[in-house]
Amino acid sequence: MAGRIVETLEVGAVLAAPGRGPASGPALIRIDHGRIAAIEPLGGSGNGLMAIAAPVNAHDHGRGLRTLAFGAVDDALESWIPTLGREPKLDAYRRAAVAFARMAEGGICATNHSHGPQDETKILEEAEAVSRAARDVGIHVAFAAPFTDRNPLVYGDQKVFLAAAEPSLRPRLEGRLAPPKAVGDFLRLFDEMAAFEHENFSLQYCPVGAQWVSDASLAAIAEASALNGRRIHMHFLETRYQREWADHAYPDGIVRRLDELGLLSPRLSLAHGVYLTEAECELLAERGVIVSVNTSSNFRLRSGIAPVAAFVKAGLDFGAGLDAQPMDDDDDMLREMRLLYLNHRGFGLDDVLTPARLFEAACADGRRAVIGLDGGGRIEVGAPADLLVLDYAGMAPDLLSAKADPTNVLLTRATRKHIVRLLVRGKVVAEGGRATGIDRTALEAELLAEARANWNAAPPDDEATAAMKRAVRRYYGCGCHFGAGLR
Template sequence: MPQSSSLAHIDVGAILANPGKGAASGPARISIEDGRIAAVTPLGGAKTGTMAIAAPVNAHDHGRGLRTLAFGAVDDGLEAWIPTLSREPKLDAYRRAAVAFARMAEGGICATNHSHGPQDESRILEECEAVSRAAADVGIHVAFAAPFTDRNPLVYGDQKTFLAAADPALRPRLEARLGPPKEVKAYLRRVEEMAAFEHERFSIQYCPVGAQWVSDASLAAIAEASAVNGRRIHMHLLETRYQREWADHAYPDGIVRQLDEIGLLSPRLSIAHGVYLTADESALLAERGVIVSVNTSSNFRLRSGIAPVADFIGAGTRFGVGLDAQPLDDDDDMLREMRLVWLNHRGFGLDDVLTAARLFEGATVDGRRAVIGEDGGGRIAPGAPADILELDYAAMTADVLAADADPTNVLLTRATRKHIRRLIVGGRVIVADGRCVTVDRPALEAELIGEAKRSWNAVPPDDAATAAMKRAVRRYYGCGCHFGAGLR
């Protein structure tokens, strides 16, 4: 049975309070009161082999308990991959979220920005309530990014041109998705209804899913609502070169400048990906206080490219680290993801670009701001939230000869989820010895898989339709139809 406890204190062999900036201290006792760190007190005696760091944050995800490979959404370019997501069986919303959040916790994650993908848009309130319960039961912080779209339901650009490119047998199904656009006023009211499910570990954010899928008028309405009530906004932006090409055609003066003119850019906004941001656009985001989620594994798996982190650093753009539900090994290992970001962006040859200190700040502080806002978290110091990751440092250093080896280097070289001793969120133990103790993840996951298999066998996916859709997508974008070229 799941067992969790709130702690009065934890004793650790060392504390790495400022990775990349200072040496580890310890042994020490971290005292906890009302979910926050009350004091950090040195202890005598030998080090115990454990090390505490501020727990990292998953700045962008989709919370799929059933991973995409399971239902045949095989990694591909994003535009060709999106149609395969329809193969996901309809699943219990609570189990779907609880399995995802528990898996994240076991990967060291204390908070996540959950960009929700509805299974049934007519039941979005029920799904939101289920995700809220899952967040409470697992115990990590969750921001529920409530999705909204009202344009380009099939592709970026001219929907009729795409229909002409599609297999005739597929057209009736596609035409059914070209109904009247959704009303942003109804969406804004629905978000306020969702706010009834907020609690200490769960908040609601606006989520205009992406600039290519949301009209300017709706983006402006969401920006205005956010300015009035202070609610945060989370969205995708410029993830692929096709989105960049569409945006340059649709907005010759610049898509990011357009978003700024309608009031969307502010410290309340976080964006996912930003792979095709220009240096000038990165500078504008920095000036407005926008936070970017860098999703390295996902951008590799979905063939999107590599985010311009050097530009973010040069401009002072805040950025966090996100898994996007597509981690490198499908295991939600945030420690490995941080290492992947480090290896991709520290600089090649003798060029120094990303520092270890900036990486950890992004993963613990800036990513946290995107999910929770400014709450003093992402550090181990009196007054900060007691969101702490305790690692088996001795297991990482059994062969390390130098007693004064830099622990930041050790973590960036070796730390993975197998080294997690405890994840503590708000002073409560969520993971102990690598296992989520607040919910029974293996049992929930077994139930989820069983449900998925029954659904799959009862209504098998239409493989022919999926293949036809992918062909049509490749033809449309391959012709450049998304930026005004003719169909070939």
């Protein structure tokens, strides 16, 4: 379980509104029942610590064993997805707990966990294990329960893809062309998962992506969400191949079609949105949708650069996500925020993304995508005590001016090594570089031992993986996903 409950927190400075106002302090933050009860000024020069609202990981997959470990080497998403099958079977609790603990150590107070099942017949057991992991680590976890019912191999005509594949691979692929799952069964299973909810664990619907879920099922999920108020989280327009497929499949516009199906609402969050148009951003903003910008992942998987300038122009809310593919594989949310900022602040003399908008996205808007409206993502009386305490003195030993803007210091130098403590609902969930609720080092060693044993017992078929990647490249390279013929 997460660590001790904190009733008072003394810091040298409180940066309540990064980019909007100066830091205050020194201060004593009083916490009662998981919320900020008072912020009292203190005398003296302070202790060198700074409190900010804890950031949120708006899109992730919670893989305790990182993808490089099992040979899923960064590549274009479409040719990378087949390599995820190389992951050895792992204990679902360890797999999630190690991932969540690394997030806590990287400064993350909440995450949208887009679950990737290891065994779809055991999704209930996996959901229960993830629920336990969330409780023990202590961060907020939204469990996005996955559903797919079309395009199991590629976007478009599966028979054309079979023809693109080498003959030796085709029997393996044909085995994956089972009859589609029924959305009614999924919705009933989803309701069973509700038994695993607790204060740190909630459910969201996850139609995994428009290219993988039929219109009828998307409409059924949208209707269920409208009736019970639960949120929906899905991948959307991550790559140009998804954009090209969507333009072919929905000539009147895929975002317009999602609107017709009832999906677009303040309950929806979309991961990526790299290939959204300005007009689509305007419609999403009008409907109150939130997008997760996953900068590191979009670089690593060669997807592209999200049109954040269009998001800002349209007033489209967005958060920041790691997508289980952070730069350096270290779950450093402070570095991810800096990368997002540097990539989208504007070039030359063009000002696009301001520091204030960045922190609002990472701490407040992304939080709504995970938790909903709970008053969090800011430091004020009554807000949830989800706080990140940083060694500001360690970031700024050479500053000559006492008037230096601490927001600039954070955006230039802050990394996970400066994290002193992470509080979630007033409980210490990470301190001194370590999660407090579990022994992450020991659990990760167990996870790795299990992975090696299962890998050695059933090693992946390297030639089949390579053949699959060749077939994928041939299929998309010919434009088969938008109706072109196989060459």
